[in-house]
Amino acid sequence: MTARRPTIDDVARLSGVARTTVSRVLNDGPNVRDEVRARVMEAVKALDYKVNPQARSLAGGGSRLLGLVFASDLESEPNSFYHSALELGALRGCLELGYQLVTRHIPLQSADREQQVYDLIATQRCEGLIFTPPYSDDAALIAEVLRRGCRVVSISPGGAGRDLADGVGMDDEAGGYDIARRLIELGHRRFAFMGGIEGHLSADRRLDGLIRALSEAGLGASDLIKVRGDFTFRSGVELTPRLLDDPLHPTALVCANDDMAAGALSVVHGRGVKVPQDLSVTGFDDTPVSAIVWPPLTTVHQPLKDMGRRAVALLASRLTGGRAEAEPEFNCLDHAVVERGTAASAP
C-alpha cells in the first residue's frame, strides 16, 4: 500500500480533461464550462486531492514572499502574545498555501519607518504585506504600498484603510456591547472603561459598543467614567486608583485588553477590594494572561491565530486566486465572551 498522494494528473485523468483545465478550475480561472468545472471538482473530492503548495509555488513564478509588519519595538516586548499569535496563524497559513513569511517590527518612532516598509517590497520583493494596528489605519501608507504593486491586508483596520485593502478582524463594537450586556444582566449600573491610546480605532470601537449597551439599558454618560491607557500592564496599574477613587464608585471595570485588566487586578488586590464580589473586572482578547491572573479573567475572545491565517489566505486569493481586482473585503471573525472568574453580580 504505497498510498502516494494523488497529483493533478490523477485528477485530470479521472475527470477526463487536460491538466491545464484542472489547474484553471483550482485557481478560479476563467473560461471553463460549468459542467466541466463540476466534473473536475467531483474528481478532486473523490480522490481527496490537495494541491502541492511547493510545486505550485515553484511553477508560479514570483517570490511568494509575504511580509508581516508590526509597529512594536521588538526589544521592548520580545514575548508579546499578541504578536506571537498573529505570526503563528500567518505562518500556518503560509505553510498551507506555499508562501514564505518575513516578520518585521518597525517602531512607530523610526524616522524612516515608511522607507523600511518600502524596502520590504523593493529589496525583499514581498508580494503582499500584512499590516497590524496602527499601521493598518494609515491610509496614506497603504495607498502607497498598493501603488507600488504590492498587495495589502489590514489587521483590525479602523478607518480609511478599510476601503483601500482587504481587512481581517472581529466586530469590536459588538465585542464591547456583548461584554457590557453581560455585566448589565448581572445588575451593574455604574461603569468604568479603560481604553487604549488615542487614535487606536479598533479599541475605540469597543467603547462604542459599551456605550450602546448602556444606553439600551437606560444608562448614560453620567454612569460611565473613562480613562486612556496604552495597553500595557503598567498603565493598568497606574490608572486604576483614579477609577477606584472616583465619586461614581463603579462596580464594573471594562478594560480594552487583558494586560491592562491584569494591571487593574493587581492594584485592586492590594487595596483589599474583592473581585468579583465587590468589583467586576473584564479584559479583552483572551490572551494567556487571562488564565494566569487571579481570579481568572472574564474576557472577550479575539481569534488572533485565525486572523493571521485569514490574512494570508486573503493575500493569496489576491495573488493567484480569482480575486485579483475584486473590491476590498473585510473578513469579520467570530468573537465570544469567555466567562471566567472576574465578573459576578453587582454588590
Added chain:
Amino acid sequence: MTARRPTIDDVARLSGVARTTVSRVLNDGPNVRDEVRARVMEAVKALDYKVNPQARSLAGGGSRLLGLVFASDLESEPNSFYHSALELGALRGCLELGYQLVTRHIPLQSADREQQVYDLIATQRCEGLIFTPPYSDDAALIAEVLRRGCRVVSISPGGAGRDLADGVGMDDEAGGYDIARRLIELGHRRFAFMGGIEGHLSADRRLDGLIRALSEAGLGASDLIKVRGDFTFRSGVELTPRLLDDPLHPTALVCANDDMAAGALSVVHGRGVKVPQDLSVTGFDDTPVSAIVWPPLTTVHQPLKDMGRRAVALLASRLTGGRAEAEPEFNCLDHAVVERGTAASAP
C-alpha cells in the same frame, strides 16, 4: 535591475562544475574533493545563493512532513505560551527548510496515545517527530518510533531519551544554579523551591542547580524547603501559603516556571508581604507572564522559539544532511538570567 535570485545553475557555472556537484556540496554529500567543495562554497558566498526550499522539497521526494507532539490537552490550555513559542519556532524552521508541520496535542491520559503517535507516521506519513516533555522522556516510545523509520528530536529530554535521539534544550541545572547564585549574592540564606510534577526531569534539574549553588555557599538541606506543583498558576496560588508559614521563613522563593511564580506573587500581595523588599521571587522560562505581573518577574530566559527551530533543523539534517546515521547529539541553547523587579537584597 531584474535582480532574479541566483539558482543552483548560476553557482555551478561560476564554480565551473556540474549542477549535480553543487547539490552534493549543499547537502553534505560524500565524494567531493575538498578543493571542489571549497570552490563551490566560494561561489555560493559570492552570489549570496540560498537554496529554494520549495524546489528542493519537490525534487527530494518523501512527504517532507514533520510532526510536533504535545502532551497537553488543547481544550484545557488553548493559549499556552509555551506551546505557541515552540510551534512558532518550529514553523519558522519549516518554512526556511521547506518542510510541512503538523502539530498534535495528545493528552497523556488518552488510552491510545501511543497509537495516535504511530498514526502520525503511518497515516500522515511524517518523516520526523518532535517530542515535548514528558513524551521526550519516554524511551520506549522513542525507540518504537525510530524502529518504524521515523526520525525523532526530543525537547528538553531528561533521561534515557537523550541517548536514543537528538535533543534540544537548555542546561536546566545551570539555569537553576545561576538564579540561585544571583540570590545568594544578594544575601539570601533561606530558600524555598516550588518544583514541577514528579518525573518531570528537566524541572528537577533546575532544583539540582539550586542545591549546588547552596552547597557552594556553605548552605545545606536545612536552609531549603521544597514543594511540588504542576506548573500552573493555580498550583502556585495553592502552595505558597505553606511556604510562607514555614518556620524556616525563606527570604527567596525560586519557582520552576513563571506561571507558578505569578501565582505565588498574587498570594504574597494578598498578605501584604512586599516584593522584593520582604521576599524575592523568581520564575523560570521568561514567558510573557513575567512582564505582566507586578513587579515584573526576575526569571531565567529559556529560548523556546530557538528550540523549536533547532529541533526542525536537527530533523532536517538527519533526513537530508550528512547526519543520517550520526550519533545522537544534544543541542544545548544559551539561557540567561533576566533581572526584572522581583529579586533584591535579602531583608
Added chain:
DNA sequence: ACGTGAATTGGAAGCGCTTCCAACAAAGGC
C-alpha cells in the same frame, strides 16, 4: 604498461504545478 575497483564528476529525467501558445468549437457580422 595494463587491468581493476573506488572515488569523483556530469548528464538527464522528473518531482507537481502554472502558463504561454496553439487548436478548435461556437457564435455572430457582413
Added chain:
DNA sequence: GCCTTTGTTGGAAGCGCTTCCAATTCACGT
C-alpha cells in the same frame, strides 16, 4: 456562406532542485 471574434480546451515548456546512472579519473597491484 465565409471571416472574425469570443470562449474553451489541450500540448508542452520550464520553475529549481535531487537523484539515478553512466562516464571519467585516479591509485594501485601485478
